[in-house]
Amino acid sequence: MAANPKVQSAPKVPNGGSHQKFGTLPVFLTSICTILGAILFLRFGWAVGNVGLLGTISIVIIGHLVTIPTALAIAEIATNQRVEGGGAYYIISRSFGLNIGGAIGIALYLSQAISVAFYVIAFAASFEPIFAAFDVSPNLRFVSIPTMVALSALVLTRGANSGMNLLYGVAAILAVSLVMFFIGKTDYSPGSLQEVLTRSFNARDFDLDFVREKGLPESPIPFFYVFTIIFPAFTGIIAGLGLSGDLKDPAKSIPSGTLAATVVGMVVYIAVAIKLAFSLPPEVMADKNQLVMSDVAIWGPIIPIGLAAATISSALGSILVAPRTLQALGADKVIPGKGSDWMAELREKDQEPINAGWITVGIAFIFVVIGDVDFVAEIISMFFMVTYGTICLISFLEHFAGNPAYRPSFTSRWYLSLPGALLCIWLMFQMKALYAFLSIFTMLGFYLWVSRSRDSKGGMTRIFQGVILQTSRSLRVLLQKKVDEEADEKAWTPSAICISRYSFERLAAFDMLRFISHKYGFGTYIHLLEGYYSKATVNESHHILKRLLTRTKVSKSNVYIDTIISPSYTTSVAQMLQLPGISGQDNNMVLFEFSRHDTEPLNDVVDNYGLVRAANFDICILRSSEQGFGYKNEIHIWLTQEDFENGNLMILLGYIILGHPEWKGGVIKIFAIYPAAQLETQKKKLLSLIASGRLAISPNNIQFIARKEEISLKNAINNTSADADLTIIGFRPEAVKKTGKEIFFGYEELGNILFVSSETEKQIA
Numbered sequence: 177m178a179a180n181p182k183v184q185s186a187p188k189v190p191n192g193g194s195h196q197k198f199g200t201l202p203v204f205l206t207s208i209c210t211i212l213g214a215i216l217f218l219r220f221g222w223a224v225g226n227v228g229l230l231g232t233i234s235i236v237i238i239g240h241l242v243t244i245p246t247a248l249a250i251a252e253i254a255t256n257q258r259v260e261g262g263g264a265y266y267i268i269s270r271s272f273g274l275n276i277g278g279a280i281g282i283a284l285y286l287s288q289a290i291s292v293a294f295y296v297i298a299f300a301a302s303f304e305p306i307f308a309a310f311d312v313s314p315n316l317r318f319v320s321i322p323t324m325v326a327l328s329a330l331v332l333t334r335g336a337n338s339g340m341n342l343l344y345g346v347a348a349i350l351a352v353s354l355v356m357f358f359i360g361k362t363d364y365s366p367g368s369l370q371e372v373l374t375r376s377f378n379a380r381d382f383d384l385d386f387v388r389e390k391g392l393p394e395s396p397i398p399f400f401y402v403f404t405i406i407f408p409a410f411t412g413i414i415a416g417l418g419l420s421g422d423l424k425d426p427a428k429s430i431p432s433g434t435l436a437a438t439v440v441g442m443v444v445y446i447a448v449a450i451k452l453a454f455s456l457p458p459e460v461m462a463d464k465n466q467l468v469m470s471d472v473a474i475w476g477p478i479i480p481i482g483l484a485a486a487t488i489s490s491a492l493g494s495i496l497v498a499p500r501t502l503q504a505l506g507a508d509k510v511i512p513g514k515g516s517d518w519m520a521e522l523r524e525k526d527q528e529p530i531n532a533g534w535i536t537v538g539i540a541f542i543f544v545v546i547g548d549v550d551f552v553a554e555i556i557s558m559f560f561m562v563t564y565g566t567i568c569l570i571s572f573l574e575h576f577a578g579n580p581a582y583r584p585s586f587t588s589r590w591y592l593s594l595p596g597a598l599l600c601i602w603l604m605f606q607m608k609a610l611y612a613f614l615s616i617f618t619m620l621g622f623y624l625w626v627s628r629s630r631d632s633k634g635g636m637t638r639i640f641q642g643v644i645l646q647t648s649r650s651l652r653v654l655l656q657k658k659v660d661e662e663a664d665e666k667a668w669t670p671s672a673i674c675i676s677r678y679s680f681e682r683l684a685a686f687d688m689l690r691f692i693s694h695k696y697g698f699g700t701y702i703h704l705l706e707g708y709y710s711k712a713t714v715n716e717s718h719h720i721l722k723r724l725l726t727r728t729k730v731s732k733s734n735v736y737i738d739t740i741i742s743p744s745y746t747t748s749v750a751q752m753l754q755l756p757g758i759s760g761q762d763n764n765m766v767l768f769e770f771s772r773h774d775t776e777p778l779n780d781v782v783d784n785y786g787l788v789r790a791a792n793f794d795i796c797i798l799r800s801s802e803q804g805f806g807y808k809n810e811i812h813i814w815l816t817q818e819d820f821e822n823g824n825l826m827i828l829l830g831y832i833i834l835g836h837p838e839w840k841g842g843v844i845k846i847f848a849i850y851p852a853a854q855l856e857t858q859k860k861k862l863l864s865l866i867a868s869g870r871l872a873i874s875p876n877n878i879q880f881i882a883r884k885e886e887i888s889l890k891n892a893i894n895n896t897s898a899d900a901d902l903t904i905i906g907f908r909p910e911a912v913k914k915t916g917k918e919i920f921f922g923y924e925e926l927g928n929i930l931f932v933s934s935e936t937e938k939q940i941a
Contacts, residue, residue, distance in 0.1 A: 203433025353482025
C-alpha cells in the first residue's frame with residue numbers, strides 16, 4: 177500500500193490490499209440480484225402479455241446473444257490481465273487506450289449512476305399494494321426520495337463492507353420469492369401448448385372490454401420497444417465486474433461469477449415466461465402497472481417483498497460500482513482539468529471513493545425525481561449496448577492481433593465475439609434510432625473532450641496495428657502460394673523500389689514513388705546509410721527513419737519507408753533486389769535518381785545496371801531539376817522505332833502518375849518520332865500495334881512527327897518538350913553498354929525526365 181493513500185489510482189492498488197477481500201460469491205450475487213431484479217417483477221409479465229410466450233423467449237434469447245458473448249469476452253480478458261478498479265472501464269481503457277476507453281468509461285459511468293435511480297424508482301413501485309390497501313392515490317416519490325437518501329447515507333458512511341453484508345440477506349429473500357412464485361397456481365386454463373404458442377403470435381387477441389377499461393393500447397406494441405424496456409434486466413454482468421478492485425482474485429472470480437449469473441439468469445427468465453403464459457391471460461399481464469406475479473405466487477405479498485429486495489440490492493450494487501468507475505476515470509486523469517484528482521481521491525480510513533460517491537448520488541437524485549422507469553430504462557439500455565459491443569469488439573480484435581502478451585487462461589471464440597459486437601449496433605437502431613444516434617454522437621463528444629488533454633492513442637493503436645500486421649502476413653503468404661504468373665503479367669502493376677543517399681537534399685525520387693503508389697502501384701523508398709553495421713549506425717538509421725516517416729505523414733503518401741546500412745552502393749542494391757514486396761507481390765521495378773546538377777550518382781547506376789538486369793527488373797532513372805515537377809500539368813511521352821518494348825510501360829506509367837490528385841487536370845501528350853523516310857511505314861506499324869491492343873493508347877492521343885536528318889532526336893525532344901512538367905523517354909540496355917551514362921545527357925532544356933527501360937513488353941489484357 178502506498179505510504180500516502182489519500183489520492184490513489186484504482187488500477188495501482190496492489191492485490192491483497194486491506195480493502196480487497198471479496199471472492200467469487202459477491203460477483204455472482206451482485207450480478208444475479210441485478211439480473212433478477214426490477215424488470216423481472218415489474219415489466220416481465222407486461223412483456224409476456226404484449227408479445228406472447230415466443231416473443232418473450234425471443235427477447236431473452238436475443239438479449240443473451242449479446243450478454244453471453246460479452247460474458248465470455250469478459251472472462252477471457254479478465255484471465256489475461258489483472259482487472260483492477262474500474263471493472264469494465266479498466267478492461268476497455270487498457271485494451272483500446274485511454275482516449276477511446278475514457279470516452280466509453282464516461283458513458284458507462286453515467287449508465288451505472290442512472291441505474292441507481294432506475295432501481296430506486298422500481299423499489300418504490302413495490303409499495304403500490306400498500307397504497308392500494310389504504311385506498312390512497314400512489315405518489316411513489318414519497319418512497320423513492322427517502323430511499324435514495326437512506327441508501328446514499330449508508331454507502332457514503334459505511335462503504336462496500338456494509339453493502340455486501342446486506343446483499344447476502346437480499347439474495348435469500350429473492351430466492352424465496354421466486355420459489356413461492358413457481359409453486360403457486362391459478363384458476364386460468366390456457367388450453368393446449370399449441371394454443372399458448374399460437375397466442376404468442378396474436379397477443380392482442382384478448383378481451384377488448386378489459387383493455388379499454390384499463391386504458392391499454394389496442395394496437396400491438398412494437399417488439400423492439402418491449403425489448404428496449406426489458407434489456408436492462410440483462411445488464412447485471414457489468415454489476416459484478418464493477419467490484420474488480422475489491423476482489424482477492426479478479427481473474428478467477430470475475431469469469432466464474434459472471435458466467436454463472438448469466439446462465440442462471442437466462443434459465444430463470446425463460447422459466448418465468450413459461451410459468452406466466454400458462455398461469456395468466458395476456459390481457460391481465462399487459463397492464464404494466466400491476467405486480468402480476470403476485471397473482472401466481474402461493475403467497476402474493478412475497479412478490480412486492482421480492483421486488484423490494486431485488487431492486488434495493490441492485491441499487492446497492494450500482495451505487496457501489498458507479499463511484500469506483502468514476503474514481504478509476506479520475507485516477508487515469510481522463511477528465512481534463514483538476515477535477516480528475518478530486519474524483520480520484522480515496523477516503524483514508526477505508527479506501528472508499530468518497531468524492532466519486534457524492535457525484536454519483538447527485539446524478540441518481542436527478543433521475544429519481546424524474547421518476548419514469550421506462551424512460552430511464554431506454555437511456556441505460558443504449559449506453560450498456562455501447563459498452564457490451566466494445567467489450568465484444570476487443571475480444572474479437574485480440575484474436576487476430578497476434579500479441580504474444582495476450583494469453584488468457586480462458587479463451588472465447590472470435591465467431592462469438594464478432595456477432596455479439598455487430599448485434600449490439602443493430603439492436604441499438606432497432607430499439608430507438610434517435611437514441612442510438614444521440615448515444616453515438618454523445619460518445620463522439622466524450623472522445624473529443626477527452627482527446628483534448630491526451631495525445632496517446634494507447635492500446636487501440638496496438639490492437640489495430642496487430643490486426644493489420646497479421647492480416648497482411650496471411651494475405652502475403654496466400655498470394656505467394658496462389659500467384660498465377662501468366663495472369664500477373666497481364667494484370668501488371670508497378671511495385672517500385674528506390675534507394676537513395678540524397679533523401680534530405682532532393683525530393684524528386686520520393687515524389688515519383690508517391691505518384692506511382694497512390695492508387696495503382698506500390699512504392700518502397702529506402703535511404704542508404706553508407707557504413708558498417710554498428711550500434712552507432714543503427715541509432716542513426718532509426719533517427720533518419722523517424723524523419724522520413726514525418727515526411728510521409730505530411731505528404732499523405734502511400735510510400736513504405738525504410739533505411740539500410742551497407743558499406744557500398746553495390747551491396748545495398750544487391751540487398752534491395754532481394755527484398756520482399758510490401759504488397760505481397762514481388763518488386764518488379766527499380767527507380768534510380770540523379771540531379772541535373774549532380775550527375776555523379778549516374779556512375780553508380782551504370783555500374784550496377786547489369787546487376788539489376790540480372791534480377792529481371794524494369795529500370796527507371798529519374799533526372800530531377802531545380803523546377804521540380806512544375807505545375808504538374810503536362811506529361812510528354814516520346815516513342816521511337818526502338819521503343820515498342822518500352823512503349824506500354826512508358827504509357828502506363830504516364831497514366832498512373834496522372835492518377836495522383838496533384839496531377840488533377842493534367843494531360844498526356846504522346847509523340848511518335850521517326851525519320852521522315854520511315855514515317856508512313858512506322859505509322860502503320862504503330863497503328864497496327866494499337867489496333868491489336870499491344871499499345872495501350874488511342875490513335876487520337878498520339879502525334880506523329882517526322883524527324884529531320886539535320887536535327888537529332890535529343891534536339892527534337894528539347895525543342896518540343898521544354899515546357900513539359902515531366903518527360904518520359906525510353907532507352908535500351910544495348911545503349912547503356914555501348915555509351916554508358918552519355919545516353920542520359922543532352923537534355924538541357926527539359927525539366928524532370930523519367931528514363932524507362934522495360935524488361936519485357938507489357939501485355940495489355
